[in-house]
Amino acid sequence: MAPVKVESPKQTATNLVDLIRREIEDLKVSPDIQSVGIITEVGDGIARIYGLSQAQYSEMIEFPTGGEPLYGIALNLEEDSIGAIILGDDSKLKAGQKARLTGKIMEVPVGPELVGRVVDPLGRPLDGKGPIKTKKTSPIEKIAPGVIARQSVTQALQTGIKAVDSMIPIGLGQRELIIGDRQTGKTAIAIDTIINQAKQDSKVVCIYVAVGQKVAKIAKLVDRLEKEGALKQSIIVVTSAADSATLQYIAPYAGCAMGEYFRDSGKHALIVYDDLSRHAWAYRQVSLLLRRPPGREAYPGDVFYLHSRLLERAAKLSDALGGGSLTALPIIETQAGDVSAYIPTNVISITDGQIYLETDLFYQGIRPALNVGLSVSRVGGAAQIKSMKKVAGKLRLELAQYRELAAFAQFSTDLDAQTKSQIERGKRLTEVLKQPQYEPMPVGMQVAILYCVTQGLFDTVTVDEVKQFEQTLIDHLEKKYPKLLAELIKEGDVPETTFDKIVTAARDVLPQPKSSEVNSSEVAKEEGKGSDGAKEEK
Known part of the structure; x- marks a missing residue:
């Protein structure tokens, strides 16, 4: 029997060192660098975070919670801290927890899979019809198409309402404001327009964005659209009055991103914002909590930009880009018929005309309660049929x-x-x-x-x-x-x-x-x- 060769401890150590050296040389590791900050304050849907000096405006921030992470959006960029809005339940967060940058801006699911569904601003289903499997996402904030990318409004969007189609015509790619006091039939005009698209088989995809509305009202509206056969070509984006101001703030932008998908695909889409008064209130609440300096009526200084960057995304694209369109019907609620208030005058100046509804006419039984003298369509006349x-x-x-x-x-x-x-x-x-x-x-x-x-x-x-x-x-x-x-x-x-x-x-x-x-x-x-x-x- 051959004798067993036993290695000395010195040889064993040398071999082990060589093995470790080879492993280290073969190891290829890229460093995982993360920007991490510490939450110093949290509450009312707002978090103040120390650090994160590399954060960009509107960048997504991840808050690890032990389970499914929460996300927020950076809105205030200060010298040594940032202010962020939280998209979810802020009770899961507390001071001292970590927050990290994601390097992404907020995106929502888009595509034909959303048509016929009721979703929240993050694209999560609310109708109990199962998950939505979309193939694409799109950022909620996008730069509006430039002058060269657009073309004049030449095709009519029929509302099915005699007073509107005859005297205040709306064209594909137009932005027509519906303005009036509460309970004057503003939503009714928008819903009738959506129903008419289905009845005339116009192939226009309709997006209805509810901002801070009553849940009962939204449920009734969805039921009516289903009954009229209009839900099958509509997307309903819902934030109720019980939802946080942060979700109400992002809802119109999320709905607009969903509509832009169809516009950029060469199709036609109609989006209703119901209503932008509540949207402005939600943004005012968020801004005051972020300690931004208040201006007129306590709104922040950039409240005009809040609505202009949203409504400018509605456009009729040039034929070179497919000729698709996104038509916007924003709704504004006035107080005691005061159209000269801050938000109404802002939105009137941004849009291509307004449908003004009057309380007196409504109670006289004239419905739709359209004031022909104050209502106007600046570009729709070119789209009206000759007859x-x-x-x-x-x-x-x-x-x-x-x-x-x-x-x-x-x-x-x-x-x-x-x-x-x-x-x-x-x-x-x-x-x-x-x-x-x-x-x-x-x-x-x-x-x-x-x-x-x-x-x-x-x-x-x-x-x-x-x-x-x-x-x-x-x-x-x-x-x-x-x-x-x-x-x-x-x-x-x-x-x-x-x-x-x-x-x-x-x-x-x-x-x-x-x-x-x-x-x-x-x-x-x-x-x-x-x-x-x-x-x-x-």
């Missing part, structure tokens, strides 16, 4: 004259026949423009009805019977003249013969004027001509 433009020009003028004459008639009983005739037609016009909620009307039908009113075909109907005869006319046109309605919505000029056919169709169902009525109307016209002639002679 509606022809009808709407006369409509707005007649309504303005009626309002003026009605105010004058309160102080005078001795009115000439022409004035009485204008007031009577104005009453019928106002009645026709009334529209129940959740009943948007196709634009071809709107043109037909409004043309009949402006041509005086409803003059033979009493004011109380206007809605009844309007419905009769709608049923008659749908049943016997579907091709005629299709002709009205074609691009380009609509021939006069088409409008003549509408008049013929209307006379089938509307009562004809008696000979005495015809004579009196002719006398009124002659009187009008005579007074005009007298003015010219003078």
